[in-house]
Amino acid sequence: MIPITFVQSLANIEGIEKVAPFLKPLIEVHVIKSFIQGFLPGIVLKIFLILLPMILMFMSKFEGFVSLSALQRRSASKYYIFLLINVFLGSIIAGTAFEQLNSFIHQSANEIPKTIGVSIPMKATFFITYIMADGWAGIAGEILRLKPLIFYNLKNLFLVKTEKDREKAMDPESINFATSEPQLQLYFLLGLVYAAVTPFLLPFILVFFALAYVVFRHQIINVYNQKYETAAAFWPDVHGHIITALIISQLLLLGLLSTKHTAKSTPLLIPLLVLTVWFHRFCKNRYEPAFVKYPLQEATIKDTLECATEPNLDLKACLRDAYAHPAFKKGDEVEI
Numbered sequence: 001m002i003p004i005t006f007v008q009s010l011a012n013i014e015g016i017e018k019v020a021p022f023l024k025p026l027i028e029v030h031v032i033k034s035f036i037q038g039f040l041p042g043i044v045l046k047i048f049l050i051l052l053p054m055i056l057m058f059m060s061k062f063e064g065f066v067s068l069s070a071l072q073r074r075s076a077s078k079y080y081i082f083l084l085i086n087v088f089l090g091s092i093i094a095g096t097a098f099e100q101l102n103s104f105i106h107q108s109a110n111e112i113p114k115t116i117g118v119s120i121p122m123k124a125t126f127f128i129t130y131i132m133a134d135g136w137a138g139i140a141g142e143i144l145r146l147k148p149l150i151f152y153n154l155k156n157l158f159l160v161k162t163e164k165d166r167e168k169a170m171d172p173e174s175i176n177f178a179t180s181e182p183q184l185q186l187y188f189l190l191g192l193v194y195a196a197v198t199p200f201l202l203p204f205i206l207v208f209f210a211l212a213y214v215v216f217r218h219q220i221i222n223v224y225n226q227k228y229e230t231a232a233a234f235w236p237d238v239h240g241h242i243i244t245a246l247i248i249s250q251l252l253l254l255g256l257l258s259t260k261h262t263a264k265s266t267p268l269l270i271p272l273l274v275l276t277v278w279f280h281r282f283c284k285n286r287y288e289p290a291f292v293k294y295p296l297q298e299a300t301i302k303d304t305l306e307c308a309t310e311p312n313l314d315l316k317a318c319l320r321d322a323y324a325h326p327a328f329k330k331g332d333e334v335e336i
Contacts, residue, residue, distance in 0.1 A: 060075050080181075143215055174227045191205040192249040197253065235291055239280075
């Protein structure tokens with residue numbers, strides 16, 4: 001057997017096939033193997049990430065949601081969970097916690113936060129690179145809009161026959177909240193986690209949010225045609241994601257401080273966790289019904305406008321029992 005390192009070194013030598021023709025099949029096998037192991041998984045992952053929003057939208061439709069706003073809210077929640085587990089926790093655990101796999105398996109469950117807490121500062125460089133490669137590049141791609149440009153030219157070349165077809169091909173559609181909102185929440189989570197651990201990451205986060213504010217504000221006002229008005233229906237989900245990010249950052253900071261010389265001060269963070277959970281419950285009970293249920297005052301105004309559009313309408317009689325339970329309404333007596 002010829003060592004693979006020997007084949008790898010020979011693969012970099014130009015004209016080795018002329019000197020040793022019998023090594024050519026081994027070199028070809030090594031090149032194919034390197035392509036499969038190094039390049040192909042990245043392509044498969046990128047294709048899966050492109051198809052993932054469509055898969056999540058189909059799953060939301062299967063759950064019974066009908067309206068586009070409800071479908072996008074449900075898909076956004078699923079996509080945020082996917083990013084949280086695979087990008088954030090997956091990168092931390094697979095990156096440095098697996099390097100301590102022996103201690104990670106044999107230690108008790110109480111020691112797991114410490115292991116993860118130690119691995120957080122080690123992954124700061126990875127997340128800085130991720131913010132620049134995915135976040136900054138994504139904002140630049142949002143400005144360039146290469147994908148809609150390519151699709152427009154293809155449609156204009158093969159499908160456009162009339163001016164109506166051209167207007168339809170030029171339709172920029174609406175912003176995809178199902179993917180944009182979870183990505184913003186992920187970067188917000190990174191900022192909260194590394195604010196006290198590795199503050200060097202914060203300038204990259206601030207640059208991303210500054211660019212995202214300018215770009216998305218311009219796109220929403222001047223480019224996109226919004227298909228629906230949510231009436232801030234996304235806010236309960238956004239608030240829940242922010243609270244989740246706060247709890248995760250506090251737990252990881254608790255695990256990190258327990259490994260340092262300040263281990264005695266870590267119990268002081270426990271009341272902070274309790275207050276965060278209490279604040280979430282307070283906001284959920286106090287404000288969420290206004291987002292979930294249509295306010296009676298707004299419904300009255302809407303019905304008043306609808307009744308006013310009909311001529312010769314007795315508005316007082318129309319609204320007298322409009323909001324009463326059907327059992328308490330006075331029905332017309334039917335003569336037989």
